[in-house]
Amino acid sequence: MSEGSQPARRPPRQPRSGTTSTGARKAASKNARSRAREFALQGLYQHLVGRGEAEAIDLFTRDLAGFHKADTAHYDALLHGCIDQAAALDALLEPHLDRKLAEVSPIEHAVMWIGAYEFQHCLDVPWRVVINECIELAKEFGGTDGHKWINGVLNQLAPQLRSLEVAADKGAPPAAPD
Template sequence: MNRKKTRELTMKLLFQMAINKEKADVIISNLKENIEMEQTSQKNSTSQIYGENTGDLKNIDIDYVIRVLKGIEKNEDMLNMEIEKYLRNWKLNRLSKVDSAILKICTYEFLHEDDIPEKVSINEAIELAKKYSSEKSASFINGVLGNMIKDEK
């Protein structure tokens, strides 16, 4: 299992949920259907689902993806309030959908995924921001999440 790729896919799916205003169950159902179709088809290994080579999806922790997407959807108001406490002079709805998705995943991990060290969650969030957003966003996300864990201790 590749946790980094798993988080990346989770972020893409959460972004898709936000853009298309879709429910987690719809996204999860589509993901499972696409994976199943790819596994049973005769396509070569360079086929892609959600921007990932299908061969890479074998290493994805689908249980994590499902748990986090459903958990974020179920606890979205609480997660939004938690994040907004640490957004100085900002509102969550003013952030990019990518940055918002990254913050929600990491905040959800802090609160519900006890087996993941907070520093690992923050580092992965920063890497996702660098890849899909900007250096400024990566610094901003680092600050928000750093203050969040500092405050919780």
């Protein structure tokens, strides 16, 4: 640079639409079901960490800011369904884990419960949407690369629980049931 010249200025960075400065989705861009998953995740985290009862967690969560924008029926199904079926959900997940369930963070554990529960009981939600929503939850609330691991686990679980849908989507014949 010659004396008296100014360094080249970069154009201002354009913010990505629908995200905060950290890259997380803005609340305004989230639909009611995504919000329901977030509140269910918070409740499931409380259950996993503090062993709280579903009813007490539910009452607490319904008082959180923004809850009125969530799909309450989906929230109810996720929170109560995952807690009621915790052992069965864990049994589905464990064969696909590369570590003991006790070593999995409570956030990742809860996100995978949501994924497994939705695979089984929310057939109106396409399997790829289930995985994508779980990845977004893990990115927003979990550890640095937890979303990658969750993606791998749920991608292994999807053909087991949604064999016809996964096969049709991938253009392959469905896997034989176990």
